[in-house]
Amino acid sequence: MSRVSVIVPVLNEADTLAESLTQVRAALHAGDELIVVDGDSTDDSVGIARQIADTVLTSEPGRSAQMNAGAVCATGVWLWFVHADTVLDSRHREALDEVPPTGQWGRFDVRLSNPRFLFRVIASMMNWRSRLSGIATGDQAMFVRREVFREQGGFPAQPLMEDIALSRMLRAQSRPLCLRPPLMTSSRRWDANGPWHTIWLMWVLRFRYWRGASPEALHRDYYRGDAG
Secondary structure (H helix, E strand, O other), X not given: OOOEXXXXXXXXXXXXXXXXXXXXXXXXXXXXXXXXEEOOOOXXXXXXXXXXXXXXXXXXXXXXXXXXXXXXXXXXXXXXXXXOXXXXXXXXXXXXXXXXXXXXXXXXXXXXXXXXXXXXXXXXXXXXXXXXXXOOOHHHOOEEEHHHHHHOOOOOOOOOOHHHHHHHHHHOOOOOEEEEEEEEEOOHHHHHHOHHHHHHHHHHHHHHHHOOOOHHHHHHHHHHOOXX
């Protein structure tokens, strides 16, 4: 059994944070650690996290910076990067114990919280695309051996697509492990902006990134919902 460090980047998640962190805590084994890194929240995210997590840090906002800050103090064999709106349970933790000694990194299949058929199709496409490309995204709860993560220099210091950038570096060493059962991740962005618009936006942003667009420009367009 390998010690796991769960690293959760947080920004203004007070409404649901207690529930999500409690679920993560219940899934972990004795000796595992739960690290929350807050990116300057203006709500009570830090106060809530301090009641549940082993370690609560603050850093400049941005998932890359936050996750790297958490990794610096992590002591586990595995670094497991879990978004605050992702639901996991003991089955997912047990899946990590079944990773062979040669496994270096990977991610989980996902399903979306909206139960509509279209959202099940979207999740299936996300999982299929990841298997085909060898690229993992943050919603899929990436995990990586601590020494491998540090050898690669952590997440690149960029405001968007940091998960894809790290996946590319790790993929050069080995293909990702694609674990089940699927995690549940929030469909709130699809719900808020519409599924078809969100699908189009994400595909265009990824295409632009592949063509060399700057993460800064992509970050701006992602948060205004316009791929340009």
